[in-house]
Amino acid sequence: MTDAPPAHSVEKFRDWRFGLFVHWGLYALPARHEWVKNREKLTDEDYQPYFDHFEPDLYDPAKWARAAREAGMKYAVLTTKHHEGFCLWDSEVSDYTVAKTAWGKDLVGPFVEACRAEGLGVGFYHSLIDWHHPEFPIDLVHPQRDDEEAIAKAAGRDIQVYADYLHAQTRELLTNYGPIDIMWFDFSYPGRKYPDGRDGHGKGKDDWRSEELMAMVRELQPDILINDRLDIPGDFVTPEQYQPDGPMQRDGVPVLWEACQTLNGSWGYDRDNLDWKSPELLVKMLIDSVSKDGNLLLNVGPTGRGEFDPRALATLASIGEWMRLHERSIRGARPADGYVAPVDCRFTQKGNRLYLHLFSWPMGHIHLPGLAGKVKYAQLLNDASEIKRIVNDPHQQAQNTTMGGVGPDVLTLKLPIQKPNV
Ligand code: JFZ
Numbered sequence: 001m002t003d004a005p006p007a008h009s010v011e012k013f014r015d016w017r018f019g020l021f022v023h024w025g026l027y028a029l030p031a032r033h034e035w036v037k038n039r040e041k042l043t044d045e046d047y048q049p050y051f052d053h054f055e056p057d058l059y060d061p062a063k064w065a066r067a068a069r070e071a072g073m074k075y076a077v078l079t080t081k082h083h084e085g086f087c088l089w090d091s092e093v094s095d096y097t098v099a100k101t102a103w104g105k106d107l108v109g110p111f112v113e114a115c116r117a118e119g120l121g122v123g124f125y126h127s128l129i130d131w132h133h134p135e136f137p138i139d140l141v142h143p144q145r146d147d148e149e150a151i152a153k154a155a156g157r158d159i160q161v162y163a164d165y166l167h168a169q170t171r172e173l174l175t176n177y178g179p180i181d182i183m184w185f186d187f188s189y190p191g192r193k194y195p196d197g198r199d200g201h202g203k204g205k206d207d208w209r210s211e212e213l214m215a216m217v218r219e220l221q222p223d224i225l226i227n228d229r230l231d232i233p234g235d236f237v238t239p240e241q242y243q244p245d246g247p248m249q250r251d252g253v254p255v256l257w258e259a260c261q262t263l264n265g266s267w268g269y270d271r272d273n274l275d276w277k278s279p280e281l282l283v284k285m286l287i288d289s290v291s292k293d294g295n296l297l298l299n300v301g302p303t304g305r306g307e308f309d310p311r312a313l314a315t316l317a318s319i320g321e322w323m324r325l326h327e328r329s330i331r332g333a334r335p336a337d338g339y340v341a342p343v344d345c346r347f348t349q350k351g352n353r354l355y356l357h358l359f360s361w362p363m364g365h366i367h368l369p370g371l372a373g374k375v376k377y378a379q380l381l382n383d384a385s386e387i388k389r390i391v392n393d394p395h396q397q398a399q400n401t402t403m404g405g406v407g408p409d410v411l412t413l414k415l416p417i418q419k420p421n422v
Contacts, residue, residue, distance in 0.1 A: 085132025
């Protein structure tokens with residue numbers, strides 16, 4: 001068994017509630033999804049121009065960190081290496097690193113420093129999968145390089161040589177940059193089979209030597225939290241691109257969780273993808289996560305020159321404006337104990353304050369069963385203006401009778417007809 005992380009790390013993570021995910025690598029240059037090498041079956045040779053032209057002359061992580069803080073984020077997780085295998089730091093055990101590009105120097109250290117300067121926690125995403133390492137067996141099923149040539153190539157490869165490399169790199173990352181808050185490994189897919197029953201060569205804990213790896217991580221960084229993608233239980237679980245339907249559990253016990261979401265469906269910079277989520281939807285995802293005792297890790301894919309593109313910055317700024325006025329209902333907040341929110345609403349709670357988030361504006365009134373007598377005062381959060389309360393509203397009582405009843409002790413809030421413009 002692997003040890004649990006210290007309680008103070010867990011509570012810090014729960015209080016943060018909102019973080020920045022950064023997917024950055026050579027795939028920022030083709031600018032059409034971080035899986036481009038796999039999706040388009042690009043060979044190492046096809047992919048080489050991106051290495052040769054990687055020169056992020058506008059890289060200024062202080063700007064990233066400021067944008068994150070102003071959006072109301074409290075931590076940031078950077079891809080030190082994604083599946084393509086390219087390392088954003090000067091790894092001693094690889095030549096496939098930023099240090100060997102025209103840019104010629106470490107990107108991870110300045111990122112870590114910039115985060116700390118803005119008071120952000122720091123995490124490293126590190127890919128378990130590696131499409132570049134000579135001993136990583138490219139899988140039959142996943143990645144989908146299921147052509148005969150890839151199969152033949154995979155046959156002579158020794159995953160344990162790759163595992164040594166993975167451990168060595170993890171050691172470098174967790175030794176050279178001071179205290180790191182989160183280690184985000186990605187990802188395992190054990191026991192995959194072809195439809196015809198052939199071994200699909202999935203990858204899991206025996207391939208990565210996950211127990212040993214996790215023990216090393218804890219030894220190097222006793223306060224760190226480790227995610228759940230090593231094919232053994234981690235400290236927090238990572239629903240990806242979906243919102244769970246309630247507080248998450250593992251073996252019937254509440255478990256720490258963090259949803260990760262993209263801005264436009266791609267993690268890496270994807271220039272022509274116009275499928276941007278609105279700031280309003282992203283704020284709802286954040287509220288939804290907190291109402292279910294989870295975090296939201298929201299991703300930006302910087303450009304090949306090292307900037308957040310204007311669309312990403314505008315979205316972060318809008319979220320930041322909402323957070324400026326509503327942060328109290330998010331930071332350090334928890335689900336409301338015992339109260340079930342009405343349809344299209346969410347509750348969050350901090351101390352004796354209950355926050356009601358309305359995902360659609362109900363025009364006039366909202367009825368809250370079970371809350372009469374429990375609420376001493378109500379106000380809008382954005383401008384502190386009073387909201388009138390009606391206890392056991394006679395109109396509502398009449399409706400209760402005709403509509404089957406929602407129970408007694410109904411608190412009715414009298415809202416402005418028009419939604420406040422925030
Ligand atoms: C992985 C990566 O492949 C992806 O590029 C991105 O980095 C994302 C955050 O993580 O995507 C996954 C990993 C696991 C599953 C789905 C997508 N899964 O287990 O269903």
